[in-house]
Amino acid sequence: MKELLHAVRISGLGYRYHDGTEALRGLDLVVHAGEKVCLAGPNGAGKSTLLLHMTGIIKGEGDVLVGGDVPKGAPSVFGLVFQDPEDQLFCPTVGDDVAFGPRNMKLPEIEVDRRVASALLAVGLEGFQSRSAHHLSGGEKKRAAIAAVLACEPEILALDEPWANLDVRSSRAVTDILRGHKGTFIVASQDLHRAAEVCERLVIIDGGAIVADGPMKELLADEELLEAHGLEFRKKCAKCEATKGDKKACA
Numbered sequence: 498m499k500e501l502l503h504a505v506r507i508s509g510l511g512y513r514y515h516d517g518t519e520a521l522r523g524l525d526l527v528v529h530a531g532e533k534v535c536l537a538g539p540n541g542a543g544k545s546t547l548l549l550h551m552t553g554i555i556k557g558e559g560d561v562l563v564g565g566d567v568p569k570g571a572p573s574v575f576g577l578v579f580q581d582p583e584d585q586l587f588c589p590t591v592g593d594d595v596a597f598g599p600r601n602m603k604l605p606e607i608e609v610d611r612r613v614a615s616a617l618l619a620v621g622l623e624g625f626q627s628r629s630a631h632h633l634s635g636g637e638k639k640r641a642a643i644a645a646v647l648a649c650e651p652e653i654l655a656l657d658e659p660w661a662n663l664d665v666r667s668s669r670a671v672t673d674i675l676r677g678h679k680g681t682f683i684v685a686s687q688d689l690h691r692a693a694e695v696c697e698r699l700v701i702i703d704g705g706a707i708v709a710d711g712p713m714k715e716l717l718a719d720e721e722l723l724e725a726h727g728l729e730f731r732k733k734c735a736k737c738e739a740t741k742g743d744k745k746a747c748a
């Protein structure tokens with residue numbers, strides 16, 4: 498595995514969709530190898546658009562380098578779990594969807610089988626191999642999409658809203674996958690409680706630009722900043738475990 502000093506280096510990135518919507522405005526971001534980063538911000542801030550640039554699927558003005566090179570969509574370098582799993586699952590069966598990346602990487606079939614089994618196990622979808630992705634529940638689709646990316650074992654793992662739509666058990670499974678991921682990862686999420694469990698750095702995006710970037714713990718303590726950008730993080734009460742501000746909380 499080649500060493501990635503700067504997993505991601507983006508400068509002056511601007512992007513306008515075909516209908517004229519300006520999604521990113523001169524955004525700069527460096528993610529170092531091994532960093533665990535959360536991108537947060539209100540709906541429409543530009544988080545998904547930013548992640549799509551890292552895959553090379555869309556290209557705006559400015560410079561984007563991923564793993565030291567322009568993004569070429571190599572699944573072993575950068576793997577993105579899309580916000581909408583429908584964008585990721587297109588094969589007749591879940592097994593084929595999860596095997597798609599490793600097969601594309603021309604891995605031997607025995608290694609493809611190993612990766613598919615291991616990725617499905619990681620997301621709790623063992624036994625789903627011959628099911629049609631179209632007939633899965635929303636949460637199961639999300640887990641299948643995560644498995645499809647895990648099977649490529651990317652050096653940089655990116656997940657767009659990984660906890661959205663998942664039940665508690667599946668959310669914990671995703672958290673555990675991220676905890677166990679040795680390399681760099683970037684998650685776009687509104688769920689700061691889940692993100693705080695696995696990310697050390699928080700980057701807040703609003704209006705297509707970065708408005709705050711720093712250690713997760715420090716930024717979470719800044720209620721005004723979070724409020725200003727449509728985010729919320731309420732600490733759990735040490736005594737009763739309820740979220741402070743809830744009626745249940747003892748203080």
Ligand SMILES: Nc1ncnc2c1ncn2[C@@H]1O[C@H](COP(=O)(O)OP(=O)(O)OP(=O)(O)O)[C@@H](O)[C@H]1O
Pocket residue numbers: 514515516518519520538539540541542543544545546547580
């Ligand atoms: N395909 C598209 N065509 C036109 N505009 C788009 C398209 N996709 C996104 N946009 C617009 O670009 C802006 C950024 O959208 P983006 O999906 O990146 O936001 P986001 O931060 O991921 O939001 P969310 O929290 O809702 O996922 C928004 O104003 C959105 O309406």
Ligand SMILES: [Mg+2]
Pocket residue numbers: 544545546580657685
């Ligand atoms: Mg999004």
